[in-house]
Amino acid sequence: VSLPVTTMKAAILVEQHRELTIDDVELPAALERGQVLVKVACSGICGSQLGEIDGVKGPDRHLPHLLGHEGGGTVVAVGEGVTYVRVGDRVVLHWREGAGLGCEPPSYRWRGKPLGAGWVTTFNEYAVVAENRVTAVPADFELDLAALFGCPVTTGLGVVRNDAALAAGESIVVLGAGGVGLSVVQGAVLAGASSIVVVDLYADKLRLAAELGATHVIDGADGEVEDALRAIVGADGADVVVENTGNVDLIELAYRLSKPRGRTVLVGVPSGDRPARIHTLPLHFGKLLTGSHGGDARPDVDIPRGIELYRAGALKLAELITDRYPLVDINRAIADLRAGKVAGRCLLEIAD
Numbered sequence: 083v084s085l086p087v088t089t090m091k092a093a094i095l096v097e098q099h100r101e102l103t104i105d106d107v108e109l110p111a112a113l114e115r116g117q118v119l120v121k122v123a124c125s126g127i128c129g130s131q132l133g134e135i136d137g138v139k140g141p142d143r144h145l146p147h148l149l150g151h152e153g154g155g156t157v158v159a160v161g162e163g164v165t166y167v168r169v170g171d172r173v174v175l176h177w178r179e180g181a182g183l184g185c186e187p188p189s190y191r192w193r194g195k196p197l198g199a200g201w202v203t204t205f206n207e208y209a210v211v212a213e214n215r216v217t218a219v220p221a222d223f224e225l226d227l228a229a230l231f232g233c234p235v236t237t238g239l240g241v242v243r244n245d246a247a248l249a250a251g252e253s254i255v256v257l258g259a260g261g262v263g264l265s266v267v268q269g270a271v272l273a274g275a276s277s278i279v280v281v282d283l284y285a286d287k288l289r290l291a292a293e294l295g296a297t298h299v300i301d302g303a304d305g306e307v308e309d310a311l312r313a314i315v316g317a318d319g320a321d322v323v324v325e326n327t328g329n330v331d332l333i334e335l336a337y338r339l340s341k342p343r344g345r346t347v348l349v350g351v352p353s354g355d356r357p358a359r360i361h362t363l364p365l366h367f368g369k370l371l372t373g374s375h376g377g378d379a380r381p382d383v384d385i386p387r388g389i390e391l392y393r394a395g396a397l398k399l400a401e402l403i404t405d406r407y408p409l410v411d412i413n414r415a416i417a418d419l420r421a422g423k424v425a426g427r428c429l430l431e432i433a434d
């Protein structure tokens with residue numbers, strides 16, 4: 083299946099610790115079996131991409147490459163063997179595997195040389211992705227809201243249900259209220275948590291957390307955060323503590339602050355080499371510590387459920403999008419995100 087477009091604008095990570103380069107990129111000439119061409123309408127930006135730019139996992143052997151792992155778009159062409167989506171379908175682009183065929187990452191070219199890309203990238207006008215990275219949504223479902231299902235919402239709800247197995251009446255503390263943290267709050271509301279306590283450094287984020295259902299919010303800059311938290315959830319700690327920032331001090335706090343038989347879920351990835359120090363004895367007596375991988379979300383199952391929740395009024399989506407930038411301003415968006423100026427999810431608007 084040959085492609086109806088040959089070039090597109092894209093944001094390219096050329097070197098770590100540098101701004102992204104916006105330039106024209108060549109698409110492959112044809113779709114391979116299992117591939118889908120999507121016109122990307124919008125994309126979220128999340129901590130993972132900042133981590134890739136900062137090299138939190140070490141030197142990047144795949145440079146230069148494209149970025150972005152959560153988006154909403156429209157299917158423009160489908161390769162052989164594709165059965166789950168059709169031309170014209172609105173889809174969520176999700177970094178985790180859903181239903182359908184897998185395939186090799188696409189072969190883009192930039193300035194005459196190969197340009198790396200994973201199974202899904204979204205800081206580009208078009209994306210060639212494996213069928214199992216797209217999930218169709220109803221024809222009238224807004225693509226900006228769809229983009230939220232590509233990472234933060236499915237992760238946040240999955241953290242509560244799959245990683246933390248939060249039961250009705252339990253308490254939860256959420257450290258860091260970005261797109262995922264705010265979605266953890268909504269997941270906790272849906273699960274019937276008794277108290278939902280959110281800690282963040284930014285007043286805008288705390289306000290949004292309270293709007294979405296947090297029962298208590300704490301300014302992390304106010305000295306004795308741990309005391310303040312224990313005063314709310316009890317001296318024993320909380321049933322569940324979710325850490326979204328990757329800050330090692332907060333990872334240690336999260337573990338300390340979960341009850342003797344509580345669950346600590348790490349969502350944020352540490353950005354430095356400093357190891358976390360924890361007292362391991364409680365792990366032998368029922369305390370659980372786990373690192374989340376996207377909340378174990380299954381896009382093909384969880385996105386349709388999320389849309390039903392949204393339609394029933396039980397899940398807020400539009401409120402999560404607080405800032406919008408065109409693709410050409412992506413470096414400004416990233417700078418604002420780093421500076422804590424983005425309260426909810428930052429959305430890149432890529433095409434109409």
Ligand SMILES: [Zn+2]
Pocket residue numbers: 127128129130151152232233234
């Ligand atoms: Zn993400």
